[in-house]
Amino acid sequence: MVPDLDLQLGVIEAALRNTASQAGAGGGLAAEQLHLSLATLDQVRTLLPLQPVVARHELEAALEMARAAELDEFVAAGEALLARPGATAGQMDALRAGLLGAIAALVDVGPLRPGLRAAILQHSRAALDIARACCLPAGFESDPGERERLAGVRAALIAEAEIRTNT
Amino acid sequence: MTGPADVRSAPTPAFIQSVRAAFPVEAEIDRVLTRKLELRSGAGFTPLSLDRIVDGVSSLVAANMPGPFTIREPRWLHGGASKLQIAFELEWCDAETGDLCRDAMALRMQPPESIVETSRRREFEVIKAMAGVVPVPVCHWLDAEGEHLPWPAIVYGFVPGVSRPTRAPTTQVSGIGTNFGPELRPVLAEQFVDALARIHRPGPAQLANLPSFDLAEAGSREPILRQLNWWRRVWEEDRPCDMPLVNLAYRWLVDSAPVLDHVSVVHGDFRAGNFLYDEKTSRISAWLDWELATLGDRHQDLCWATGPHFGHYAEDGKTFLACGLLPPDALFESYERVSGLPVDPARLRYFRVFNDFMSTVHMAASAWRVARLGKTHQDVTVAWLSMIGNGIADQLAASLEEFA
Numbered sequence: 304m305v306p307d308l309d310l311q312l313g314v315i316e317a318a319l320r321n322t323a324s325q326a327g328a329g330g331g332l333a334a335e336q337l338h339l340s341l342a343t344l345d346q347v348r349t350l351l352p353l354q355p356v357v358a359r360h361e362l363e364a365a366l367e368m369a370r371a372a373e374l375d376e377f378v379a380a381g382e383a384l385l386a387r388p389g390a391t392a393g394q395m396d397a398l399r400a401g402l403l404g405a406i407a408a409l410v411d412v413g414p415l416r417p418g419l420r421a422a423i424l425q426h427s428r429a430a431l432d433i434a435r436a437c438c439l440p441a442g443f444e445s446d447p448g449e450r451e452r453l454a455g456v457r458a459a460l461i462a463e464a465e466i467r468t469n470t
Numbered sequence: 471m472t473g474p475a476d477v478r479s480a481p482t483p484a485f486i487q488s489v490r491a492a493f494p495v496e497a498e499i500d501r502v503l504t505r506k507l508e509l510r511s512g513a514g515f516t517p518l519s520l521d522r523i524v525d526g527v528s529s530l531v532a533a534n535m536p537g538p539f540t541i542r543e544p545r546w547l548h549g550g551a552s553k554l555q556i557a558f559e560l561e562w563c564d565a566e567t568g569d570l571c572r573d574a575m576a577l578r579m580q581p582p583e584s585i586v587e588t589s590r591r592r593e594f595e596v597i598k599a600m601a602g603v604v605p606v607p608v609c610h611w612l613d614a615e616g617e618h619l620p621w622p623a624i625v626y627g628f629v630p631g632v633s634r635p636t637r638a639p640t641t642q643v644s645g646i647g648t649n650f651g652p653e654l655r656p657v658l659a660e661q662f663v664d665a666l667a668r669i670h671r672p673g674p675a676q677l678a679n680l681p682s683f684d685l686a687e688a689g690s691r692e693p694i695l696r697q698l699n700w701w702r703r704v705w706e707e708d709r710p711c712d713m714p715l716v717n718l719a720y721r722w723l724v725d726s727a728p729v730l731d732h733v734s735v736v737h738g739d740f741r742a743g744n745f746l747y748d749e750k751t752s753r754i755s756a757w758l759d760w761e762l763a764t765l766g767d768r769h770q771d772l773c774w775a776t777g778p779h780f781g782h783y784a785e786d787g788k789t790f791l792a793c794g795l796l797p798p799d800a801l802f803e804s805y806e807r808v809s810g811l812p813v814d815p816a817r818l819r820y821f822r823v824f825n826d827f828m829s830t831v832h833m834a835a836s837a838w839r840v841a842r843l844g845k846t847h848q849d850v851t852v853a854w855l856s857m858i859g860n861g862i863a864d865q866l867a868a869s870l871e872e873f874a
Contacts, residue, residue, distance in 0.1 A: 331548030332848065339850045368714060403712040410717035420718060420874070424867045427715040431864040438857040445647060445778055447787065 309348060316344045342441070350437055356464045357433055358392035358399075359385065364430040365399045368406050371422030377402045432456055478707060479843060480511040493703035495696055496684040498589050503700075506587045507707060514844030515581050518620065520544045523556055526619035527577055533618065534611045537565055547576060552584040552761075554847055557628050574630075575610065579623035583845035585837050585852055587704070588761035590614055590622040592682045596735065596763040597626065599679040603672070604665045605629075605756050629756035631746030647782045648742040648794045657752045659795040660804075662745070665757060666775065667809030670734035670768040677733070677765070686765035691727045693766040694824070698723050701831045708835035710842070716834075719827045719866055722873070728820055730767055732811060738762025740771040741780045742793035768811060773821040776801060777829075778865070779858050819873060826866035833859025 319341055350357075366381040377398075384390050384398055406423065409415075435444065436456035444450045477485050486507045490500060524544050531539055539562040547555035556577045564571055580590065594612045601608070608627035616622045634648045650658060686693040702720050709716075737744075737760060744759040764770075774780075776798040781791050792798045802813040837856035841849040 332546060335548070336848060336850050339854045343850060343854060400711040403714060406714040407712035407717045410714050410721065421871075423714045423718055424871050427713070428864055428867045431860050431867065434860040435864065438860055441854065441857045442647075443779065443858045443861055445782055445790075447783070 308351060312344055312348045312351075316341055316348075319344070346438075346440065349440075352468065353437065353460050353464045354392045356460055356467060357437065358395040360433050360460075361430050362395045362399045362402075364426040364433075365402045365406075367426040367429075368419075368422050369402050371419045372406050372409055372416060374402065374405055377405060433460065436460060478510075478709070478839065481507040481707070489703050489706045493699040493706070495700045495703060498592055498682040499700055502587055502589045503703060503707065506583060509582065510843070513582065515847050515849075517847075518554075520546070520556065523554075523577065523579075523619065524558070526613075526623075527558065527625065530611050530613050530618035530623075530625065531560065535562065537563055539563075552580070552586060552846070552852075554579045554581055574628035575625055576607070576628045577619075577623055577625050579619055580621050581846045582621065583836075583840045583843070585832050585840060585846075585855070586762060587836070589682060590624050590761075592680075592763065593761045594624045595680050595682055596760045597624075599672075599676045600669065600735070600757070600760070603668050603676065605754055606760075607756055607758070629746055631748050631755040633743050633746055636749065647780070649782055650742075650794050652785065654752060655791070655795050658747060658754065659801075661747075661754045662775075662793065662795055663801060663804045663808055665745075665754065666737075666740060666771060667805055667811070669737055669740075669757075670732075670771070670809055670811060672733075672735045676735065680765070683763075683765050686730060686733045688730050688733055691729055693730055693733075693764070694727045695724065697764060697766065698727070698824075698827075701828045705831045705835050708831075708839040710835070710838045713830075713834060713863070715863060715867055715870075716827070716830060719823060719830075719870060722870055723820075723824055723827060726820060726823075726873075728767070728817055731814075732768065733765055734768040734771075736764045736766045736768065736770050738764060738770070738774075740775050741777075742795065743780075767817065767821065768809075769814065769817040769821040770824065772802065772805065772813060773818055773825050777825060779862065819869070823866065823869045823873065826862050826869060829862045830859055830866055833857075834863060 319337060362381060362385065366378060366385075369377045369381065381398055381402065384394060406419075409419070410423070432453070433456065436453045437460070439450065439453050439457055444453060486504060489507075490504065494500075495503070524541050527541060527544075531541075539560055542559040542561055544556055544558040547557050554577075558575055558577070560573045560575050562571050562573075563569070578590075578593075580588075590612060591614045594609055594614075597606050598609045600606045607629050609624065610627065611625045613619050613623045635650060635654070684693075684696065698720065705716055705720075737757070739759050739762050744757065745754050746756045746758065747754045776792040778790070780793050782794055783789065784791050789797055792801050795801075796804075802818075805811075806813050833856045837852050837859070840846055841853040841856070846852055
């Protein structure tokens with residue numbers, strides 16, 4: 304039987320919460336690391352199902368930058384990958400990494416193409432919105448208005464992941 | 471995002487030479503960063519017993535202090551996300567008087583790698599230089615190369631105090647959104663601003679005692695350019711994948727670098743969480759964590775202290791409190807009055823971008839790398855903190871949009 308990842312994460316979490324935390328290993332550092340381990344496990348359980356949706360949106364943001372950079376071959380490869388039904392998160396991440404590397408190299412070497420600067424800023428922020436929404440429960444967003452906005456982004460990601468799972 | 475052939479996890483001599491050549495930095499910073507890369511493919515962090523550390527401390531003390539001594543009550547200190555710390559009591563005999571003395575001390579040792587890879591030598595020097603300027607621990611001994619201890623370390627006097635109210639929830643990572651409460655805020659805020667003003671006006675005696683720091687001169691752009699190179703080099707050394715935003719920010723920062731108007735000691739991490747205070751008297755007892763100190767522009771610290779990730783909103787839900795102490799505008803106004811130095815809005819804007827650039831490097835590159843390679847004693851904390859990087863990178867992009 305293929306292990307159920309959600310089940311395995313759940314039992315680790317329970318073991319840490321119910322047993323390891325009672326072991327009295329003591330000290331503030333141990334308590335903090337136990338707390339963060341549990342919180343990290345909880346986050347992983349939530350984010351695992353979102354991975355394909357997140358990878359897709361991050362690649363789309365990178366492709367927008369690539370269009371502004373006129374990296375036509377990367378754009379064609381990215382569009383083809385996004386159109387392929389079986390494309391995995393790993394494949395999308397790998398393509399995105401190469402694409403971002405090519406854009407970064409362009410920024411370093413010379414005058415920027417018209418529109419590239421604006422595209423990098425706009426679409427970097429789009430990708431960062433997704434990351435911030437995924438990390439929202441960590442509690443690092445101090446602005447109440449931003450927290451509310453990012454909660455909406457997070458809800459949309461979860462809904463999209465559920466739709467993709469069911470179709 | 472990186473495969474097994476990732477050169478940054480096992481840097482070759484050619485790679486190391488290429489980053490050194492591309493981004494020249496201060497001599498001591500170059501030594502530390504080069505050492506980091508040369509040791510990177512070696513072992514990660516392995517748990518150390520207190521006995522092992524006490525042996526190292528004994529060796530360090532014996533090399534520096536004649537006569538017999540005894541180390542008593544060694545215990546782990548909790549706090550911070552980058553260094554290993556223990557407290558202990560040193561019993562020793564005064565050779566002149568024959569008296570038995572007992573001093574409370576602390577060891578601060580780096581793990582194999584940290585979110586910020588810094589020099590213990592520079593930290594030792596700057597803490598010594600700041601004695602009498604602001605409350606700091608008394609510096610005793612330095613193990614700059616890890617000859618006595620597993621990794622480079624300093625020993626300084628133990629200073630009692632807390633970095634956050636003891637009633638604060640234990641889940642709060644030190645210095646991130648610390649809520650001191652409405653009564654304590656104004657008392658600590660006054661001391662906070664006073665310390666910042668004092669640090670930023672170093673005298674010749676302080677500046678003469680910083681041999682591991684490259685000099686800074688008013689009228690030059692060199693101090694900020696070499697700091698930019700420092701963090702751009704670290705980005706090249708540590709990043710898991712490219713972020714064109716970082717390259718764009720670096721270009722903007724180089725093109726817009728201001729001329730230094732006044733040479734300050736810049737603490738580099740001046741914020742709540744990096745000072746201790748006595749809960750009974752509400753007096754600040756020590757300023758800690760000087761590892762990012764440089765000679766440069768005071769606006770770097772002013773922006774850092776007022777950054778959104780170190781503060782929180784007051785009870786009204788509207789007023790942002792820098793470091794949980796006072797609103798940024800009130801901090802700047804008070805600082806100008808106490809220091810006699812102007813706060814320049816244009817420089818504040820510049821250093822807002824600089825600090826966000828630097829923090830993005832810490833969180834999106836170094837935190838990922840050191841946790842991935844298992845280099846610290848609290849990788850789970852490092853990985854958790856790295857999530858702050860998303861918001862900081864967004865601020866960086868927003869600032870660059872605004873300042874276009």
